[in-house]
Amino acid sequence: MKIAIDAMGGDYAPAEIVYGVIESAKKHQDVLFALVGDENKIKEHINELPKNITIHHTDEVIEVDEEPVRAVKKKKNSSIVVAAKLVKEKQAQAMITAGNTGAFMAAGLLVIGRLPGVARPALAPVFPSKGGKGTMVLDVGANMDAKPEYLLQHAILGSIYMNKMLGIQSPRVGLVNIGSEAGKGNELSKAAYQLLEQASINFVGNIEARDVMADKCDVLVCDGFTGNILLKTAEGVASTIFGTLKSEIKKSLIAKIGGFILLPTFKTLKGKLDYHEYGGAPLLGLNGACIKSHGSSDRRAIMNAIEQTMTFINNNTLEEMTRELTNRSEVVE
Amino acid sequence: MKIAIDAMGGDYAPAEIVYGVIESAKKHQDVLFALVGDENKIKEHINELPKNITIHHTDEVIEVDEEPVRAVKKKKNSSIVVAAKLVKEKQAQAMITAGNTGAFMAAGLLVIGRLPGVARPALAPVFPSKGGKGTMVLDVGANMDAKPEYLLQHAILGSIYMNKMLGIQSPRVGLVNIGSEAGKGNELSKAAYQLLEQASINFVGNIEARDVMADKCDVLVCDGFTGNILLKTAEGVASTIFGTLKSEIKKSLIAKIGGFILLPTFKTLKGKLDYHEYGGAPLLGLNGACIKSHGSSDRRAIMNAIEQTMTFINNNTLEEMTRELTNRSEVVE
Numbered sequence: 231m232k233i234a235i236d237a238m239g240g241d242y243a244p245a246e247i248v249y250g251v252i253e254s255a256k257k258h259q260d261v262l263f264a265l266v267g268d269e270n271k272i273k274e275h276i277n278e279l280p281k282n283i284t285i286h287h288t289d290e291v292i293e294v295d296e297e298p299v300r301a302v303k304k305k306k307n308s309s310i311v312v313a314a315k316l317v318k319e320k321q322a323q324a325m326i327t328a329g330n331t332g333a334f335m336a337a338g339l340l341v342i343g344r345l346p347g348v349a350r351p352a353l354a355p356v357f358p359s360k361g362g363k364g365t366m367v368l369d370v371g372a373n374m375d376a377k378p379e380y381l382l383q384h385a386i387l388g389s390i391y392m393n394k395m396l397g398i399q400s401p402r403v404g405l406v407n408i409g410s411e412a413g414k415g416n417e418l419s420k421a422a423y424q425l426l427e428q429a430s431i432n433f434v435g436n437i438e439a440r441d442v443m444a445d446k447c448d449v450l451v452c453d454g455f456t457g458n459i460l461l462k463t464a465e466g467v468a469s470t471i472f473g474t475l476k477s478e479i480k481k482s483l484i485a486k487i488g489g490f491i492l493l494p495t496f497k498t499l500k501g502k503l504d505y506h507e508y509g510g511a512p513l514l515g516l517n518g519a520c521i522k523s524h525g526s527s528d529r530r531a532i533m534n535a536i537e538q539t540m541t542f543i544n545n546n547t548l549e550e551m552t553r554e555l556t557n558r559s560e561v562v563e
Numbered sequence: 564m565k566i567a568i569d570a571m572g573g574d575y576a577p578a579e580i581v582y583g584v585i586e587s588a589k590k591h592q593d594v595l596f597a598l599v600g601d602e603n604k605i606k607e608h609i610n611e612l613p614k615n616i617t618i619h620h621t622d623e624v625i626e627v628d629e630e631p632v633r634a635v636k637k638k639k640n641s642s643i644v645v646a647a648k649l650v651k652e653k654q655a656q657a658m659i660t661a662g663n664t665g666a667f668m669a670a671g672l673l674v675i676g677r678l679p680g681v682a683r684p685a686l687a688p689v690f691p692s693k694g695g696k697g698t699m700v701l702d703v704g705a706n707m708d709a710k711p712e713y714l715l716q717h718a719i720l721g722s723i724y725m726n727k728m729l730g731i732q733s734p735r736v737g738l739v740n741i742g743s744e745a746g747k748g749n750e751l752s753k754a755a756y757q758l759l760e761q762a763s764i765n766f767v768g769n770i771e772a773r774d775v776m777a778d779k780c781d782v783l784v785c786d787g788f789t790g791n792i793l794l795k796t797a798e799g800v801a802s803t804i805f806g807t808l809k810s811e812i813k814k815s816l817i818a819k820i821g822g823f824i825l826l827p828t829f830k831t832l833k834g835k836l837d838y839h840e841y842g843g844a845p846l847l848g849l850n851g852a853c854i855k856s857h858g859s860s861d862r863r864a865i866m867n868a869i870e871q872t873m874t875f876i877n878n879n880t881l882e883e884m885t886r887e888l889t890n891r892s893e894v895v896e
Contacts, residue, residue: 231645233742252684258840298855307772324846340762348721358633360806360807366733371741373633373749374741374750375749396828406792408704408707408788408791408792408795411628415707415788416708416786416788419788425623431714431892438795438888439791439792439794439796439797439799440795440796440798440801440802441799442796443799443800443803444799444803454741455741455748455749455789455795456789456792457741458741458772458774459741459772459789459792459793459796460792460796462741462771462772462773463641463773463775463792463793463796463797464664464796464800465770465773466772466774466775466776466777467776467797467800467801467804468771468800468804470693470776470777470836471801471804471832471836473693473694474832474835474836475677475828475832478828479825479828484824485824485825485827486826487821487824488746488821488822488823488824488825489821489825489828490821491817491820491821491824492812492818492821492822492825494818495808495811495812495818495821495822498811499790499804499807499808502807503800503804503807509813540655548677
């Protein structure tokens with residue numbers, strides 16, 4: 231097994247990426263790692279290169295403000311494009327990046343390409359859920375304008391993921407909607423409802439956005455625009471609540487004492503709500519395992535993403551996806 | 564000035580609705596109030612009827628699970644339909660309800676009707692914003708599938724509302740989108756961006772959902788599906804955070820003490836985050852002032868909604884909307 235890692239992407243690259251890969255490489259000596267990026271900069275953080283790590287030198291950098299598709303087409307020697315190429319050429323089974331999400335999605339689609347039966351890939355983080363194993367939301371931004379059949383394909387991909395990765399026997403699939411009753415919603419959600427209801431998946435119906443963390447389903451589908459709004463609203467509200475709480479606590483000595491006492495409770499709470507704790511977000515529907523680790527990934531996050539990727543590969547997740555998508559009569563590309 | 568109030572809508576109807584109206588009627592003896600609902604049930608809560616309140620008896624009830632449009636068409640003697648009729652027939656300038664949102668929107672559209680230049684009305688609550696006067700989000704559910712021109716009309720309506728009601732000189736208008744740069748988003752948001760940029764409004768560009776409470780704009784437009792997701796996600800995340808916090812605090816004595824000390828802080832925080840504190844949600848674009856008070860309205864909430872409605876009428880908000888929408892060349896119905 232070989233995993234390609236973009237050494238240059240993320241807020242703490244390359245140092246933390248390199249440290250994470252070295253730790254994982256020591257732990258899993260039977261796995262090969264390809265560190266992709268500026269060789270000199272990578273080597274600054276390595277005393278002795280473990281035998282199962284190779285460095286693939288790249289010298290181009292995709293800037294944050296570049297238009298992703300154009301950047302990926304132009305900068306063929308950027309770390310993210312080269313990592314994707316390793317997957318495309320079957321030199322690696324998987325790629326991991328903590329870099330630019332737009333460039334990651336563009337490289338996935340343009341360089342690696344889709345699985346048969348998949349019209350569009352989906353970026354699919356797992357949201358925390360109260361008392362549950364988490365809910366995979368797909369798509370959160372790979373496709374802005376979706377068609378009902380994309381949502382069905384994503385429901386299948388998500389179901390296989392949650393089954394293979396978390397052992398959920400018959401993952402419950404929900405559809406993001408404005409009400410729980412059938413017949414609610416916009417044109418897309420109404421049409422998707424029909425399609426999902428007829429498919430041989432465990433469709434549990436519409437899920438309102440207020441229940442996204444209520445463990446009502448294991449897989450939650452929507453178009454990428456809606457998913458992005460859902461994800462970002464959740465982030466924004468959580469950060470507003472914790473920020474306001476902090477500034478309210480600062481206003482009096484007695485509140486400061488209360489805040490101090492509750493510090494461990496707040497920490498536990500933050501951990502429970504942080505979807506990054508549930509690992510990186512896979513980009514599902516591509517012909518390879520592609521994981522987006524969050525931008526602020528430290529070595530621990532990278533190690534977690536590597537474990538997640540190994541489980542993905544070891545459980546033959548991609549093969550199962552290919553099989554399901556090509557065998558199901560309801561899937562029309 | 565006469566205000567029609569649906570006495571039968573809401574969790575605490577008719578008692579709390581009636582109490583709120585009586586208080587307001589005593590305070591504002593120059594304003595007339597029409598209490599619409601079951602006369603016997605209303606009278607149970609009244610010792611002496613103030614002279615400026617009249618009761619309009621109705622005997623039909625729209626149930627929670629009824630399809631709104633059908634219910635409004637069929638149950639012509641339900642409190643919400645009769646209240647809307649009073650506005651339509653100019654017997655009242657405004658209506659307030661704490662009842663079924665769907666029935667309210669249907670009654671507004673079918674009975675009261677739209678202002679000239681408005682293709683679709685918008686349900687428009689004001690979200691709390693950090694340090695600001697709040698951000699009006701429209702639409703949060705009146706129209707599932709929007710066209711770019713609806714968003715422009717809503718931007719104009721929202722701007723006039725925030726100017727007339729909160730005294731904001733040149734309200735900043737934002738567009739809900741997945742990124743701050745121009746050219747981002749789905750087909751609707753891309754087209755709406757062009758339209759908003761060219762209009763003579765104070766357009767400040769795309770606003771990411773994570774910044775909805777960050778006081779980046781005074782008016783935020785999106786289609787009703789997106790707005791609903793935004794609103795419900797915010798509600799759901801806030802309730803999950805407070806719920807989890809509560810159960811975490813219960814886990815140890817020391818945390819309970821911390822929680823007890825911080826009780827007033829939590830209360831302040833909840834108040835700051837509660838968009839209901841910002842008044843009822845107007846349904847803008849109708850030929851009358853229509854306010855949706857929240858379902859759990861008590862007498863205080865009803866009194867607040869009445870104050871809000873009086874400001875709406877006293878500041879000639881509707882006349883200004885009519886003028887702007889008919890005079891602007893960029894508005895195409």
